[in-house]
Amino acid sequence: MRKAREMLKTYQYPEFHYTRSPDQDAASPVHHPVLIVGGGMVGLTMALDLRLKGVPAIVLEQGETVSDGSRSICQAKRTLEIWDRQGAAAPMIEKGITWKIGRVRHGNRELYSFDLLPEEGHKIPAFVNLQQYWVEEYLIDRLSEAGGEIRWRNKVISLTPTPEGVTLEVDTPEGPYAVTCDYLIAADGARSQMRRELDLPFKGQVFNDKFLITDIEMQADFPSERWFWFDPDFNPGQSALLHRQADNVWRLDFQIGADADNEEEMKRENVIPRVKAMLGEKTPFELEWISVYTFQCRRLEKFRQGRVFFIGDAAHQVSPFGARGGNGGVQDADNLGWKLDLVMRGLAPGSLLDSYDEERVFAADENILNSTRSTDFLTPKTPVSRAFRDAVLSLAEDCPFARPLVNSGRLSLPATLRGSSLNTPDEDVFAGAMEPGAPAADAPVRHKGRQGWLLDHLGGGFTGVFFGDSGALPASLEMEGLAIDVLAVGQNGLEDTKGWLANRYDGQPGTFYLIRPDQHIAGRWRHCDQVKVHEAMRRALGKI
Amino acid sequence: MTQTLKCDPNIEKPDDFYEALIRLHDGLTQEQSRDVNARLILILANHIGDKDVLQEAFRLARNVY
Numbered sequence: 001m002r003k004a005r006e007m008l009k010t011y012q013y014p015e016f017h018y019t020r021s022p023d024q025d026a027a028s029p030v031h032h033p034v035l036i037v038g039g040g041m042v043g044l045t046m047a048l049d050l051r052l053k054g055v056p057a058i059v060l061e062q063g064e065t066v067s068d069g070s071r072s073i074c075q076a077k078r079t080l081e082i083w084d085r086q087g088a089a090a091p092m093i094e095k096g097i098t099w100k101i102g103r104v105r106h107g108n109r110e111l112y113s114f115d116l117l118p119e120e121g122h123k124i125p126a127f128v129n130l131q132q133y134w135v136e137e138y139l140i141d142r143l144s145e146a147g148g149e150i151r152w153r154n155k156v157i158s159l160t161p162t163p164e165g166v167t168l169e170v171d172t173p174e175g176p177y178a179v180t181c182d183y184l185i186a187a188d189g190a191r192s193q194m195r196r197e198l199d200l201p202f203k204g205q206v207f208n209d210k211f212l213i214t215d216i217e218m219q220a221d222f223p224s225e226r227w228f229w230f231d232p233d234f235n236p237g238q239s240a241l242l243h244r245q246a247d248n249v250w251r252l253d254f255q256i257g258a259d260a261d262n263e264e265e266m267k268r269e270n271v272i273p274r275v276k277a278m279l280g281e282k283t284p285f286e287l288e289w290i291s292v293y294t295f296q297c298r299r300l301e302k303f304r305q306g307r308v309f310f311i312g313d314a315a316h317q318v319s320p321f322g323a324r325g326g327n328g329g330v331q332d333a334d335n336l337g338w339k340l341d342l343v344m345r346g347l348a349p350g351s352l353l354d355s356y357d358e359e360r361v362f363a364a365d366e367n368i369l370n371s372t373r374s375t376d377f378l379t380p381k382t383p384v385s386r387a388f389r390d391a392v393l394s395l396a397e398d399c400p401f402a403r404p405l406v407n408s409g410r411l412s413l414p415a416t417l418r419g420s421s422l423n424t425p426d427e428d429v430f431a432g433a434m435e436p437g438a439p440a441a442d443a444p445v446r447h448k449g450r451q452g453w454l455l456d457h458l459g460g461g462f463t464g465v466f467f468g469d470s471g472a473l474p475a476s477l478e479m480e481g482l483a484i485d486v487l488a489v490g491q492n493g494l495e496d497t498k499g500w501l502a503n504r505y506d507g508q509p510g511t512f513y514l515i516r517p518d519q520h521i522a523g524r525w526r527h528c529d530q531v532k533v534h535e536a537m538r539r540a541l542g543k544i
Numbered sequence: 545m546t547q548t549l550k551c552d553p554n555i556e557k558p559d560d561f562y563e564a565l566i567r568l569h570d571g572l573t574q575e576q577s578r579d580v581n582a583r584l585i586l587i588l589a590n591h592i593g594d595k596d597v598l599q600e601a602f603r604l605a606r607n608v609y
Contacts, residue, residue, distance in 0.1 A: 384578070391582035401590040 008288050010217050010247040011133060013065045016140075018153035018173050029167065029178040032058055033344060036185045037156050037168075037194055040067060041132055042312030042329035043187030044139035044150075048086045049337035051148040055344065057185070059148070060170060062155035066136035070215045070289040073129045073245055074323035077117070078414035078439060079330045080124045081519070085459045088142040089124070095138075096130030097244045102226035104408050108233065111396045112403045113225075116411055121500045122442045123453040127411070129224075129245050132326065159184065159197040159308070166307050183340060184308045187329075192314035198305055204298020205372060207319065208258040209379035212265050215249050215289040216275060222250075228408040230393050234277035239378055239408070242278065249288055252278060255378065262292045295319040297368045297375065304357040309336055316364040318371035321378065321409030328367045331415060332360050338461075338517035342541065347481050352542030355422050363415035370410040377407035414439045417520060424514075424523030424536040431506045440465075440519045443501035445494040454501055455519065457487055457494065462537065463515045465489060466528060467507035473528055479537045484514070516540055549600035 023030040034050060036043050039061030050057040075083075075092065083089040100116045117126035140150065157176065158169040166184040169176055186194035195202060227242040234240065241253035254274055256265055264270060271290055279285070299316035303309065312329030336356045342348040380386035395402035417423065417437035424436060434441060442455045457463070462484045466473050470488035477484040489496050489507060496502050505513065505524075512528035514536050515521055523536035538544045555561050568584075569577045589598055 384582075387578050387582040388586070391579060391586055394579075395583055395586060399587075399590075402586065405586070 008070075008215075009286065010249055010288060011131070013068075013133070014137060014140075016064045016150070016152045018064065018151075020172075020174060021151060021177075023179055024172065024174065024177040029180050031165070031180045031182075032056070033181065034058070034183045034185065034340065035060060035166075035168065035179065035181040036187055038186065038188035038192075038312075038314065039063075039136075039140075039150050039152075040187065040189060040312070041072060041135050041139065041326055042333055043185070044136060044143060045082065045086070045330050046185055046187055046311060046333040046337065047148050047150070048088065048139060048143050048146060049333055050340065051143065051146045052086060053337065053341040055341055056149070059143075059150040060154040060156055060168075061150055061152055064152045066140070067132040069291065070131065070213065070251070072132040072135065072323075072326035073243065073251055074327075074412070075128045075130055075135065076323060076327040076412040076414075077122070077124050077126050078412075079327045080128060081439075081442070081455055082330055082334045083139075084124060085455070085519070086142065087146075088139055091138045091141075092130050092135060093125070093128050095134055095246050096128035097224045097246060098125045098128050099224040099226065099244070100126035101223075102228065102408075102411070104406055105227070105229045105232065106393045106397060107229075107231055109397060111393070111406055121444050121498060123455060124442065127323070129243060131245050131247075131249070134246060135326075156188075156193060159194055161198075161306055161308065182307065182344070185336070186308060186310045186314045187312050187333075188314050190313040190317050192310070194308065195300065195310065195314055198308065200300055200305065202298055202300060202317075204296055204317070204368065206296045206298075207294060207375050207379060209375075210256050210258060210260045210262070210265075210292050210294055212254045212256050212260075212271070212274070212290070212292050214252050214254075214271050214275065214287060214291075215245070216252060216285040217248055217288055218250050218279070218283065218285040219248055220250070220279075220283060230406075230408070232278070234274070240278060241408075250285075256292070258379075260292070265292055266290050295375075297372045299361070299364050299368060302357050303332075303360055303364075304353060309340075309353070309356060311336060311360075315360070316368065318367050319375045320371075321374040322367075322371050322411055323409070324367040324371055324412045327412040328364060328415075331363060332356075334518045335360055339542075342482075348541040349543060355420065355542055359417045359420050359422070362417060362420070366415055367412075374407050374409045422516075422522065422540045422542065424532075424539050426524065428524075428526045430524065432504055434505050434513075434521060434524075436521050436523055438521050440513075440515055440521060441504045443504055444497050445489075445501060446497050447494050451497070454494070458515055458519050459517060461485070461517050462522070462540070463487060464528070464533070465505070465507075465513040465515060466493075467502060467505075467509055467511040469493070473512075477530070477533070479534050480541055480543070482537070484533075484537070514540070547594045547597050549597050549604065 034057040036059045039059045047057050047059045080089050103113045104111045155171045157171045160167045165182045167180045224244050229240045238255035243251045303315045311332040318324045339352050380389045392405045464486040467489045469491045470493040473486050510527045513524040522540040
């Protein structure tokens with residue numbers, strides 16, 4: 001539930017316009033391979049992914065501008081890596097606020113601090129804070145550049161699955177029209193109309209505690225860190241958060257309890273004293289945005305319903321502590337895009353699309369678990385739960401053991417798709433954090449004399465990363481109708497300038513990694529046995 | 545190696561321990577006692593550390609309801 005106030009002064013909403021499509025004048029409904037309902041950050045990522053693979057996915061968006069209000073801020077490393085692969089990340093990183101340190105306080109005393117990217121040698125930072133409206137503007141720019149199509153003021157009013165695909169009725173300012181598609185991707189957010197059209201239960205937990213968020217414009221010397229308080233003097237018995245966004249806009253978040261009166265809390269004359277109490281009387285600021293929210297952690301039982309795929313908040317909702325909402329949704333799009341592309345090209349069986357459901361339900365459950373745990377810690381539901389929560393906080397000041405128990409949000413980390421049916425389990429022993437199902441870790445590399453990054457070399461299709469000389473294996477392996485680019489890490493190939501690549505991958509000589517188009521690891525071996533690699537390819541394509 | 549919860553007597557000077565446990569709550573309200581108990585559980589749980597032992601202890605504690 002959100003109630004909104006204030007118009008943003010630091011941001012000018014772009015105006016996009018409805019234009020009549022030839023589909024609206026066709027004698028019978030025009031057929032498209034893929035339609036995407038919803039042009040928010042997840043729908044746009046989906047459209048971009050497919051468009052860059054040559055799939056002409058069309059976005060149907062009911063509005064005519066970008067995300068209204070103050071919503072997603074913390075864009076995570078993995079999300080940015082996906083956008084970087086799509087050529088959209090550079091302006092976001094430029095505009096946004098890079099951060100990795102968080103501090104947690106009890107009262108006014110610091111309990112501990114955390115570093116979300118403790119190692120160097122990664123192209124993309126741990127987090128960049130950028131308001132969702134900026135993210136969407138940049139995605140729209142990139143999609144436009146890539147030749148994508150967004151139909152503004154196109155509101156889907158009915159959805160009918162048919163044996164051949166899906167039929168939609170779409171309303172526009174000039175009246176409705178029908179259109180059909182092979183695959184429909186529902187990216188229409190938390191209040192998804194497509195979910196309701198298919199009458200799908202959306203089950204989980206609702207939390208009653210309310211939170212007041214206010215964005216302020218402020219020139220301040222505070223470092224770009226996430227600051228979180230339990231029981232500060234400016235919000236006794238409750239929690240608070242301070243986080244920096246672009247344009248000198250700061251997000252302030254105050255826990256106000258289940259019984260708070262929304263109308264009262266949102267009045268300027270009640271918000272201003274809260275802000276002053278947190279920041280000090282002398283710090284000048286302007287209010288940009290005020291809203292009160294509650295939240296839920298829930299999901300669809302299955303994210304694939306025949307030819308309809310649910311991504312983002314339409315599929316799953318989480319509480320915001322941990323920044324797993326938008327970030328989870330973008331990873332959904334990343335997971336689905338390459339699979340749809342290969343199925344549509346006849347290079348993988350239709351059943352590969354079931355793995356989207358398998359893998360992303362798994363990831364959503366991880367996000368829901370973490371978000372729920374954070375929420376329970378922040379808003380204990382029973383007196384005994386509160387007693388334990390307060391015990392953790394009181395012990396954490398003096399006893400290091402209690403600090404890992406303090407949960408003000410477990411920040412989004414890339415989901416390792418452990419146990420996925422597309423993974424080939426290890427036969428050999430490997431050290432380090434990489435494993436089948438994990439997203440490939442970045443590392444600095446030198447290629448043809450130029451300094452760069454491993455991830456820039458992964459992700460067009462399937463890739464092999466081979467720890468050995470480039471002469472030892474062919475530059476490309478042909479398997480299952482696809483060409484696997486082989487990147488040799490060593491002489492005449494990718495130079496592992498600091499040795500971190502070999503370190504992160506336990507890349508002993510001869511080691512071969514098979515990596516999927518979404519940069520997740522499909523399998524790895526101590527030697528490139530082509531029979532085994534072939535089997536792993538078949539498995540990754542859903543053929544076995 | 546999987547550790548198991550000790551159920552054989554392992555407390556030094558059991559009567560001294562028992563009295564100290566009750567005395568720990570002298571002068572406290574019910575709520576304060578609850579808070580002290582919560583802290584004590586967390587402190588001792590950390591000292592034990594082992595996931596299986598803790599799980600077994602939880603199961604045994606809950607056994608009555």
